[in-house]
Amino acid sequence: MYKNQLAVAIKHNGKILRENKDLVQLPFGSEFSVLVKNLNSRRVKFTLHIDGTDVLDGQEIIVNANSETEMKRFIRNGNMNEGNAFKFIERTAAIEDGPRGIKVDDGIVRVEFWFEQEKPTVTTTVHHHYDEWHYRHPIKHTFWSYPYTYSDGPMYGVSSASGSTADLQNVKLGSATTDVKTKGIMRGMTSNASASVSGGTATAYNVSSNAAQSTPTMDSFSAPEVNEAGITVPGSKVEQKFTAVYGFNAETASHVIVLRIAGKVGAVEVATPVTVKTKPKCETCGKVNKATSKFCSGCGTSLELL
Secondary structure (H helix, E strand, O other), rough: EEEEOEEEEEEEEEEEEEEEEEEEEOOEEEEEEEEEEOOOOOOOOEEEOOOOOEEOOOOOOEEEOOEEEEEEEOOOOOOOOEEEEEEEEEHHHHHHHHOEEEEEEOOOEEEEEEOOOOOOOOOOOOOOOOOOHHOOOOOOOOOOOOOOOOOOOOOOOOOOOOOOOOHHHHHOOOOOHHHHHHHHHHOOOOOHHHHHOOOOHHHHHHOOOOOOOOOHHHHHHHOOOOOOOEEEEEEEEOOOOOOOOOOOOOOOOEEEEEEEEEEEEOEEEEOOOEEEEOOOOOOOOOOOOOOOOEEEEOOEEOOOOO
């Protein structure tokens, strides 16, 4: 199954099993692995839950860009060197009535993953300073190199720029002083600015316009489809090693891929694994069809029996 540039598949004896939508057929008593392939140019980390249980014991597995990894075993008690394989067995009445019981997500393989954050792009900007006052006014000025007032124009109260240095020092702003302060400090503010913040519009952003239009009832929800065929338990010993990795900054948004494993299709028990290269045989006329065929090319019978 593929989603958001990540592919997940169930493997048995080194072969990828065929998926019918999200359903994978596997005989009871078979051991399997979970293949995760990263098709993105960034690294990705994932968690793995089978039958609602975190089979990685709180660990997260990182897959490099354009690479893949195959999870073959449970991780228990922090053992990064070896563990038990994933084994798919029938959920018998003894198991259902025993200490384990029945779980709503039996037969469900859930992979949740996060991609690594994009590395920030560093750009260098060079600013060239140009002293416009110095080049436009050749008179040597002492303290008035720039107008230290808030203004909309050049200078308030300046009638002529012709004169000596002393004339420029004695220029008076006069009545323009009040206007300058007002335009510099109060610019952009209105008399009722505080009222608009404390009013009712400030809290409207957290209220959906149609939040109270309908009340959900039980009729609007559908129960999840439960696979009652089999469960995953510890199998044989597998020596698969993992190493710790640091410095992975993941995105906050996660994505989820879900697969279901079934040992029975309807009332028919799965006898052999259905791989991607398996050629289905028609139960009506016995013709062997292509691996990708959904209907028999001889008689038209559906090859996907539900």
